[in-house]
Amino acid sequence: MDPGLTRCGIGVVDGVAGRPLRMVGVGVIRTPADAEIGDRLVLVERGIEEWLDAHRPEFVAVERVFSQHNVQTVMGTAQASAVAMLCAARRGLPVALHTPSEVKAAVTGSGRAEKAQVGAMVTRLLRLDAPPKPADAADALALAICHIWRAPATNRLQQAVAAHRTARAPRSPRAPRSTKGRIT
Amino acid sequence: MDPGLTRCGIGVVDGVAGRPLRMVGVGVIRTPADAEIGDRLVLVERGIEEWLDAHRPEFVAVERVFSQHNVQTVMGTAQASAVAMLCAARRGLPVALHTPSEVKAAVTGSGRAEKAQVGAMVTRLLRLDAPPKPADAADALALAICHIWRAPATNRLQQAVAAHRTARAPRSPRAPRSTKGRIT
Numbered sequence: 010m011d012p013g014l015t016r017c018g019i020g021v022v023d024g025v026a027g028r029p030l031r032m033v034g035v036g037v038i039r040t041p042a043d044a045e046i047g048d049r050l051v052l053v054e055r056g057i058e059e060w061l062d063a064h065r066p067e068f069v070a071v072e073r074v075f076s077q078h079n080v081q082t083v084m085g086t087a088q089a090s091a092v093a094m095l096c097a098a099r100r101g102l103p104v105a106l107h108t109p110s111e112v113k114a115a116v117t118g119s120g121r122a123e124k125a126q127v128g129a130m131v132t133r134l135l136r137l138d139a140p141p142k143p144a145d146a147a148d149a150l151a152l153a154i155c156h157i158w159r160a161p162a163t164n165r166l167q168q169a170v171a172a173h174r175t176a177r178a179p180r181s182p183r184a185p186r187s188t189k190g191r192i193t
Numbered sequence: 194m195d196p197g198l199t200r201c202g203i204g205v206v207d208g209v210a211g212r213p214l215r216m217v218g219v220g221v222i223r224t225p226a227d228a229e230i231g232d233r234l235v236l237v238e239r240g241i242e243e244w245l246d247a248h249r250p251e252f253v254a255v256e257r258v259f260s261q262h263n264v265q266t267v268m269g270t271a272q273a274s275a276v277a278m279l280c281a282a283r284r285g286l287p288v289a290l291h292t293p294s295e296v297k298a299a300v301t302g303s304g305r306a307e308k309a310q311v312g313a314m315v316t317r318l319l320r321l322d323a324p325p326k327p328a329d330a331a332d333a334l335a336l337a338i339c340h341i342w343r344a345p346a347t348n349r350l351q352q353a354v355a356a357h358r359t360a361r362a363p364r365s366p367r368a369p370r371s372t373k374g375r376i377t
Binding site: 045046051 | 229230231232234235238258259264268271272273274275276278279281282283288290
């Protein structure tokens with residue numbers, strides 16, 4: 010999920026690192042700018058719940074919010090991301106946060122890539138006919154891809170499973186690659 | 194509510210502007226600092242829901258978050274306040290935001306009052322034996338008092354009712370004073 014009050018991008022990607030990925034769904038939850046903030050958060054919550062109900066993801070990745078930009082925008086983003094994390098955690102789903110530069114670096118090789126470059130790589134990696142619009146939707150898919158590729162290192166559940174499997178034996182340097190169906 | 198991830202202050206005050214106020218309840222919702230952020234938000238949500246269930250307030254006031262302070266703290270506060278607003282709006286409760294300086298000015302006469310001064314005035318106005326501890330609890334009560342006193346000017350429901358009552362007659366310069374039982 011690429012959280013926002015005006016537009017909250019949602020992307021669902023199925024796959025594992027090292028194999029072709031598949032886009033399961035993509036969309037944007039919108040809320041009216043002139044509505045009360047509480048009502049906007051309720052609309053974001055409903056939208057996210059519908060996506061979670063429809064796709065039953067195994068993992069949720071949310072863009073990590075920074076405050077270097079416009080203060081008002083950052084507040085809205087932080088509040089929408091809180092709702093995203095709340096919805097996921099309420100279902101017991103593992104929530105991962107990735108920064109915008111981590112996402113860009115994962116899909117383009119550069120943490121300072123332009124929006125268009127991210128869109129182009131998302132289109133290529135998911136074998137789409139055209140870049141998803143708006144940018145929030147493409148960003149959500151990029152986040153999903155980033156999470157699938159980074160998950161072996163970041164997902165605690167996987168780590169716990171791996172730790173259990175290897176018991177007291179030395180840890181394998183190779184991370185497990187058995188996850189799929191993440192929603193971002 | 195004085196939102197926060199580590200401590201979320203809750204105060205329930207009953208009364209109307211111009212008459213003595215009554216403290217109905219006060220407390221703090223705490224979440225462990227080492228827990229996942231999503232899980233902390235779920236704990237905040239549960240705590241708030243319990244307070245709303247127990248007291249059925251007519252209005253909810255939440256401290257407005259600014260980002261002039263420590264970035265990480267502000268993010269946590271913004272996320273906790275999102276949960277507070279979400280819980281209230283989900284029940285159709287009017288949500289009001291007041292800034293810390295508005296709250297201080299309302300209860301002490303100065304927007305730059307010290308914490309101790311706010312605590313002292315809360316104690317006096319609610320006729321308590323001692324200032325509520327921790328400060329987050331006292332701040333939540335101060336916010337409730339601020340909202341009750343400011344509500345005639347800020348509460349849209351009241352304004353709508355007043356507008357309906359006066360129909361097309363000129364508006365009364367005196368705001369209505371019929372609200373009570375706010376939770377903050």
